[in-house]
Amino acid sequence: MRIIPLGIWGGYPKANGATSSFLIEEDGFYLLLDCGSGVLASLQNYISIQQLDAVIITHYHHDHMADVGALHYAKLIQNQLTDNPKTLSIYAHDRDDQFHSLTYKEHTQAYNVTQTSQIGPFTLETTETNHPVYCLAIRLEAKGKSVVFTADTGWKESLISFSQNTDILVSEANLYQEYEGKIPGHMSGRQAGILAEKAVAKQLILTHLPHFGNIQYILEEAKQTYTNQATIAVVGQSIVI
Numbered sequence: 001m002r003i004i005p006l007g008i009w010g011g012y013p014k015a016n017g018a019t020s021s022f023l024i025e026e027d028g029f030y031l032l033l034d035c036g037s038g039v040l041a042s043l044q045n046y047i048s049i050q051q052l053d054a055v056i057i058t059h060y061h062h063d064h065m066a067d068v069g070a071l072h073y074a075k076l077i078q079n080q081l082t083d084n085p086k087t088l089s090i091y092a093h094d095r096d097d098q099f100h101s102l103t104y105k106e107h108t109q110a111y112n113v114t115q116t117s118q119i120g121p122f123t124l125e126t127t128e129t130n131h132p133v134y135c136l137a138i139r140l141e142a143k144g145k146s147v148v149f150t151a152d153t154g155w156k157e158s159l160i161s162f163s164q165n166t167d168i169l170v171s172e173a174n175l176y177q178e179y180e181g182k183i184p185g186h187m188s189g190r191q192a193g194i195l196a197e198k199a200v201a202k203q204l205i206l207t208h209l210p211h212f213g214n215i216q217y218i219l220e221e222a223k224q225t226y227t228n229q230a231t232i233a234v235v236g237q238s239i240v241i
């Protein structure tokens, strides 16, 4: 399994960047996790639009789905240019009316992610996070390897068992420690470290980072609570497990 970070920012992208998003590849199958602002541009550094096999949207906040409309048009145009059009599957929960807006003509088709256990080569599990809107953490497994994406979440005890023994925990770390408890629905690097430590994750990767301060401090705070390898996601730097 190969995990390629496409963006690392929370809320909105920095200049020439993208909001938190990851491309996951196994046996040539490409799965996009979240499709916020800047993601479509970043994605095309690694694969073409038509190579994309499936998309998961963790929740209906703009920084996780802002580029879905642009993705619809990309599929429309690319399907018009080929004799071999492909419908792109988009997986998300259906507890929001926006679920239906994910389907666009014959170019994309929405599926309820909570009723899905397999996407291509990936076995899938979801669990609700602690966020102001209904949001899902995602666990993917293939060939005995696993990755857990917390998506957006404040501290939630049940994420420990959900993430247990995962090869990689990709955790949001939107807060510096001093903001813990002041901003609902997000974790600090310190809390991401505690989650990774208690879950016995083999590696921790931080994403959904803030636009102010020095994000290296968030990593330092995570390293104070987590004993294995912790890094900040680097766009384009693949992680292979």
Ligand SMILES: [Zn+2]
Pocket (backbone or CB within 6 Å): 059, 061, 131, 152
């Ligand atoms: Zn959110």
